Amino acid sequence: MPQQFTYRVPDEDIADLAARLGRMRLPDPAPGDPWAYGTSVDAVRALADYWRDGFDWRVEEARLNAFPQFRIARPDCDLHFLHVPGKGPAPMPLLLMHGWPGSVFEFLDLIPRLTDPARFGGDPADAFTVVAPSLPGYGLSFRPGQTRFGVEEIADILADLMSGTLGYPRFAVQGGDWGAIAAARMGAVHADRLIGLHVNMLFVRRDPAAFVDPTPEERVFIDELTHFLNEETGYQWIQGTRPQTLSFALTDSPVGLAAWILEKFRAWSDCGGDVESALSRDRMLANISFYWFTRAIGSSFYPYWFRRHRPWPIPDSGVTAPTGYAAFPREILKPPRSIADKTFTDIRRWTEMAKGGHFAAMEQPEALAEDVRAFFRELRR
Template structure:
């Protein structure tokens, strides 16, 4: 039986927007610890200004309208209602492309890059490079969440979006691109659904390079990376441990306090973007708040933690020792959180066709550098058409 999607349009109730503003007005702020402003987490002064703008200046309806400018749908899959954008390409033979976000992201990451992928000629590119883009909200994230639904790790997410592409939309073969958990899901698709993948493109190497013990007799490049990995593990992974071990406890505070939710997320936007310490120089304040607001209005922050819990409790992208053999492209942005060397990646990805060192940008590539990422994705898949 054919599964039929239903058209979807986002509309947050006026009462929910008013409630958010009321809660923001009653925020209790902590004191600022002595020392550098961001040394111990989110700066109190910055968050005060951000929440004031969120309450009195931010136009949710404008961001909502920007999302609603794209065709959206929901479809029952794997026990949930999966939300996705489905934007047809403008070109002679658009390739289907699955576009996958991560944490703490959402489909708001893609509003600037989707037109560059679906209509490249509009931006000075070649119409023959056009894609038809399918951009789901990952299961458990944003508009693919409702209270009490089942939780998804990376393998289950991959199976769900694979069913969307093949069983619902009828694409026999397609490409996939992702960052953060989207890169993990994309990699899993290349492993578990290889027969349907034209190729995969990622901008975070999640399936390789995380095990320091795998580097026997490391090269100089590998030693530099191992030093970065050690620093990351020591100083930057606290969020992973709490989200991966006690996600329910953390969810209480972030579901009840919009300022707490913003503090938790904005610290990652700042730390992981190529912003030189000024997050709004890399990611616009309105688009950042649109993303945070979506987590708030949907109440999905707790379920968004689940891939961390699943990973720490045995859910792997692929079994140890196995490899991914589909054609692979990788864009390494300079302010990405971890940048494994190609030698490490090649142990897992056995058909790397493109390895690009990008001139600028960070973890949120589609938000920070939509033109650069779109050009890179088009260049990779051009050779596979």
Template sequence: MSPEPTPFTLAISQAELEDLRDRLARTRFPDRTPGDAWAYGTDPDYLRELVTYWRDGFDWRREEAALNAFPQFRVELDGIPLHYLHVPGKGPEPIPLLLLHGWPGSVLEFLDILPLLTDPAAHGAPDAPSFTVIAPSLPGFTLSFAPDQKRFSCEEMAATLARLMADVLGLDRYMVQGGDWGAFVGSCIAYSHPDRVRALHLNFLPLRRDAAVADAPSPEEEIYLAELAEFLKEETGYQVIQGTRPQTLASALVDSPAGLAAWIAEKFHVWTDNDGRIEDAVDRDRMLADISLYWFTGAIGSSFWPYYARSHGPWPIPLGEKITVPMGYLQSPREILRPPRSAAARVYTDIRRWETLEKGGHFAALENPDTLAAELRVLASSL
């Protein structure tokens, strides 16, 4: 018998909100290292400002209501309470779309793009296909977490979400879109179930160097390798600690909301296309809603596990294997890494769309929801 989903409404208690405010009021801030702001991590001056606003100005109830405006469900699947949004598309024959977030993200990233995908006619695209969107909280992340539950690698998340689509929702054919870990998970689903995935769309390319770059790299691949070397040198400290000692870091962040905010906000600063302030690219309330969701669920430690599994196991797509389903890609100028098409084509053999933006970063659904929705419509129409 297939697992039976139950409707879900997020409702954080007033006592939890008051506890958060009390903890924020007692924050001990670090001193400021001499030098440029953000040069050594989260700027203490910005953190003080953010914590003050989180305590005194941020309206969690408004963000909670925005999420609850969409149909949500939970289902016991593979030993966890899997949470997902299931938003029906309007118009004839909407296309099922599995929409996947990454770290340090959540389904809150999708609140602006959901209406664009499910009701394009109401948003200036009357002839575009619509989508019925299934947007899960990744296993082990925020609302798909319970204390002491098992941890999930990318491959295990892919298997669970494939079961959600087929066994729980009865969907034999669907599209998949993902960024960050969602791109890894979506690629795993497309690799393992090419008969089910109508098309795969990514805004991040999960490529291993020895599979994607030729022995004699092209000029574009040389640029990519240089960017990769700089990233590995300067920007992977979080990966190392999350991939080797996740429990130790979780002990700090699950107890300190200011520490959690510093850890996550630094990624929003580095990974978005901003002009010095995160808010140039992403709404502050939406970022704090994401941070708050990690705080209230206590899921930050579990969300680290894909890094540990990746560091201690094989690459999710076996070396030499190909992903053959139709694929589209949206590249942002401030994405973490920007492999050239030649590199991607060595793994993804049926690239239908390859678009490059002039502005944007890692969080495409937050920074460029209109463009991401339009690209999904074009890819769907091309099928």
């Protein structure tokens, strides 16, 4: 049975983090543009100084604890989730899933807009009851020595959480990053349980050579994909082949952890090179701190390992559940509809969003919430 709890990091762990940050040893800056070869030394120094002297973990911890939280001790993992009742005449159960390097902290501004739309000027008939888990192997869904998980197991575990443990025989799903591919997996193998799925990242096969006689729109995507595979996937190779080796550095060094994740916040958000224009330091550090205090960064790599060592996780029959897609302009990859239709066989909503990137729930919570509400509004009838 789920046990409700309040999360509190021990004072000594906070003191240990501050001490480590006080002893940080930085590399020399590479020549040329400060971001050309990875994370800027000056940017990391500024973020680490603020982490030590200005950031208040207890404030962010209290924001998390403002939502009802639960844990289940499963044989394969501890499963942590927020379970927030909706305020409306018939709230729809919604499974909300993050990815890497995200966490449930991504959703703290989004959840109220989904559970209580009237508070933000919306219609209470659009309310959801939100279940937002830490993905198995992430955050508080981690204990030392536990099983490691790929997206297939993550989809199965969370579908069981919804329809088995929590008693929602049919439910809605929303996800980004690994949460999006877990949603797609559910929409293929657990379609009978889904009311529908909404994603802000579309996963399609990533082999440029597989596209025959591409249209001009498809050619743009192929060029973007080729660049991404050549220049932006170093993190995937090491996380997908040597996750244990990388774990030592990022579990022991908070500055190393911050540098690893900061680069992705900057590269994947709609920030024009100034990451704090899209994500505040407090929002970034709440997420980074959650990885640090739970010591789950190593376990969080394993979806990459399994993705590299297993077949494509979507069956040839494709994703048959009704699908909605919010296409944020600075998402990592944005396949055109003609390609997406080959995997997602029942796309009912496709929205070109005005602003935002990969971390849509943090960058544009109101816009994302509105698109989720609009998509599922049609499926409530």
